[in-house]
Amino acid sequence: MSTVAAPAPPVRKKTPRLRSRTEGVGRLAALLLSPTFLVLGLVVGYPILSAIRLSFYGQPGVDPETGFVQEGQPFVGLDNYTAMFTGGEGSRFLNALGNTTFFTIVTVLLETVIGVAMALVMHKAFFGRSLIRASILVPWAIPTAISGLLWNFAFQADGVVNAFFVPGDPILWTTDAWQAKVAVIVADVWKTAPFIGLLVLAGLQVIPAEVYEAAKVDGASPWKTFWRITLPLVKPALVVAVLFRVLDVLRMFDLPYTLIGAGKQSVETVSMFSFEQAIKFNNYGLASAYALALFVYTAVVAYVFVKVLGADVIGARAGRK
Amino acid sequence: MRQRRVIAAAGAVVLVLGLAACGGSDDSSSTSTGKLEGVGPIKFASGKDTSRNRQKQVAAWNQAHPDQQVTLVELPEKADEQRQRMVQNAQTKSAEFGVINLDVVWTAEFAANKWVEQLPEGDFGLDSFLPATVETAKYFDKLYAVPLNSDGGLLYYRKDLLDKVGAKPPTTWAEMKTVCDQVLKLPEAKGSACYAGQFDKYEGLTVNFSEGVNSAGGEVVNDQGKVDVNTDAAKKGLGFMVDGFKSGLIPKKALTFKEEEGRRAFQAGELIFHRQWPYQYSLANATDGTSKVAGKFAVAPLPGLDGAGVSTLGGHNLAVSSFTKNKKTAVDFIKFITSEEQQRLDLEATSQAPTVASLYDDAALIKKFPYLPTLKASIETAKKRPAAVKYQEVSTAIQEAAYGAISGTSTPDDALKNLQSELENLTKK
Numbered sequence: 001m002s003t004v005a006a007p008a009p010p011v012r013k014k015t016p017r018l019r020s021r022t023e024g025v026g027r028l029a030a031l032l033l034s035p036t037f038l039v040l041g042l043v044v045g046y047p048i049l050s051a052i053r054l055s056f057y058g059q060p061g062v063d064p065e066t067g068f069v070q071e072g073q074p075f076v077g078l079d080n081y082t083a084m085f086t087g088g089e090g091s092r093f094l095n096a097l098g099n100t101t102f103f104t105i106v107t108v109l110l111e112t113v114i115g116v117a118m119a120l121v122m123h124k125a126f127f128g129r130s131l132i133r134a135s136i137l138v139p140w141a142i143p144t145a146i147s148g149l150l151w152n153f154a155f156q157a158d159g160v161v162n163a164f165f166v167p168g169d170p171i172l173w174t175t176d177a178w179q180a181k182v183a184v185i186v187a188d189v190w191k192t193a194p195f196i197g198l199l200v201l202a203g204l205q206v207i208p209a210e211v212y213e214a215a216k217v218d219g220a221s222p223w224k225t226f227w228r229i230t231l232p233l234v235k236p237a238l239v240v241a242v243l244f245r246v247l248d249v250l251r252m253f254d255l256p257y258t259l260i261g262a263g264k265q266s267v268e269t270v271s272m273f274s275f276e277q278a279i280k281f282n283n284y285g286l287a288s289a290y291a292l293a294l295f296v297y298t299a300v301v302a303y304v305f306v307k308v309l310g311a312d313v314i315g316a317r318a319g320r321k
Numbered sequence: 322m323r324q325r326r327v328i329a330a331a332g333a334v335v336l337v338l339g340l341a342a343c344g345g346s347d348d349s350s351s352t353s354t355g356k357l358e359g360v361g362p363i364k365f366a367s368g369k370d371t372s373r374n375r376q377k378q379v380a381a382w383n384q385a386h387p388d389q390q391v392t393l394v395e396l397p398e399k400a401d402e403q404r405q406r407m408v409q410n411a412q413t414k415s416a417e418f419g420v421i422n423l424d425v426v427w428t429a430e431f432a433a434n435k436w437v438e439q440l441p442e443g444d445f446g447l448d449s450f451l452p453a454t455v456e457t458a459k460y461f462d463k464l465y466a467v468p469l470n471s472d473g474g475l476l477y478y479r480k481d482l483l484d485k486v487g488a489k490p491p492t493t494w495a496e497m498k499t500v501c502d503q504v505l506k507l508p509e510a511k512g513s514a515c516y517a518g519q520f521d522k523y524e525g526l527t528v529n530f531s532e533g534v535n536s537a538g539g540e541v542v543n544d545q546g547k548v549d550v551n552t553d554a555a556k557k558g559l560g561f562m563v564d565g566f567k568s569g570l571i572p573k574k575a576l577t578f579k580e581e582e583g584r585r586a587f588q589a590g591e592l593i594f595h596r597q598w599p600y601q602y603s604l605a606n607a608t609d610g611t612s613k614v615a616g617k618f619a620v621a622p623l624p625g626l627d628g629a630g631v632s633t634l635g636g637h638n639l640a641v642s643s644f645t646k647n648k649k650t651a652v653d654f655i656k657f658i659t660s661e662e663q664q665r666l667d668l669e670a671t672s673q674a675p676t677v678a679s680l681y682d683d684a685a686l687i688k689k690f691p692y693l694p695t696l697k698a699s700i701e702t703a704k705k706r707p708a709a710v711k712y713q714e715v716s717t718a719i720q721e722a723a724y725g726a727i728s729g730t731s732t733p734d735d736a737l738k739n740l741q742s743e744l745e746n747l748t749k750k
Contacts, residue, residue: 157574
């Protein structure tokens, strides 16, 4: 992935005059950036604060005499948070969290392997290369909701998947059981492996040819060349691609929703559960609590990625060297 | 640098939060139990107008009332999405919609939240309506809507095959099984299965489960509004479906059937009996090659445990939004579109079941829609689904219990026991 390197800050001997000049620059920078911070505050800060506030409120009760819903939302303190781990709602939430984690690990692993393979194919110079590149990207260009519906047709009891790949009794892919998980994984890998392929291809293209020539002269096998040269050099791009995919899968919603259906617990993700609570049950407090839990979970995963794997999301390293 | 990374990570997940945050609503409902006054243009929010007849009806009204123009707002085809649009409009107290077209099961939620106006019972000629349909428009004994369409379940059966073995359409589940045993021995019935309804995990399963329970003499929620589903009768009702899947009476793949999947199977000749709404009648009779059973089937009332079964009531009601200015126009428009004359035109154009009783006895209409007398019988004895404010949660709990039992992950006894306690929780608050 090509990163635009920010110009390195001038490192000079620190003199009093210079320091005051950089201070002035800092103030100007803050001023120039303030509209950005304002927008970020509105579109990032406000929803988060609003969700935190909402998560302390419950659903209004119903007056047993008149049947009318009582006015105002009652303050319930931490009830929405304890409900995550207790009772029926709790087991559904933990199940959703488990599904989300399972999908993230399995799909991203498969996508990485297939995506890298695709990139290697696309990188080779051969006849019709641009056609292959374009066709590999087609699944990624289809909106997820549409590909969910397409796969839903394919996975029906009398659909093409059963007709071609399942001998004997048809497998009921869209029923609420383990096979629904398989269906979601297949559809997700089909759709987003090209995304990883695309980013890795960009990484491959900046590896200079001399490195490979040197390896050839030294008599390295293709296998060794891949592990010792290609992979390390493409790693910065690959890690960023994987991080994006992880963040994406953690909030997966549309694919299981359109492919399998709402309310099926074998494929229910935290986003789907939160959506059901908010939009279907009008229980915004509980939905906010779930969304916040997912937010924290995602933030932790992203942090670990940046720290442990050194994902260079914003080109910081390029600027530092 | 670190700070910017954190911001980047935060930005990546903010979409998730936006989901919950956008629902931020203070549910302080307006106290406008005002009079139904105000004349002027209104908007009529209704599901997708697939037959284009709704537009014609609106045009007819507009021609007669140039100063009270009605604009049709077509909502998505899916019921859940229609409800979302209407709920969101009500929560923001938007004056956009004047008349809203509610599914019968939403009446309680909209009335309890005071999103729709209470209506005077004497004004709409409700005496001429099928009483069961009027019940769906009431909440705590007060009228909040006027029935526009009704719907009831019918038993579609392969008349050609039943005639061959000399069988009559069954009135009980046991008879249905006996008839199937005979019919399935016929060479023409090779590869067919006996029975299917709507068994995927969605609203249709709530309908089919309720029909099973009611047809066995049980109830989900009784007359006093108490949950009473952990009973022998309910066990027999659910047991019919569970045993059906176990014995192969109901094909395994019916677990994926919504209305359309089932219709395709019936039209392909894969089913002897099919529980379905009236809309399938004309489609399965199409002679353009899409249906293999055109002219080979008929309809009968749903079978039950010891006698005729009980259908679950479907349909749509029209209500006046609490937030519109022109409520008198809204009421007058509802009177116009639910009149016998308009319902007749609508039935002819869309084959949607009307709510005016006399239309079911009209000879000319029966000639065109031979299922009308059976449908009338079905609707007259039909039961409505629980009128709960939290209907969506109630229905979800029912689906969870019924799906667990028919897919074999829980026993009917456990499923009903859990359902009883869950429904008690949902209706007590």
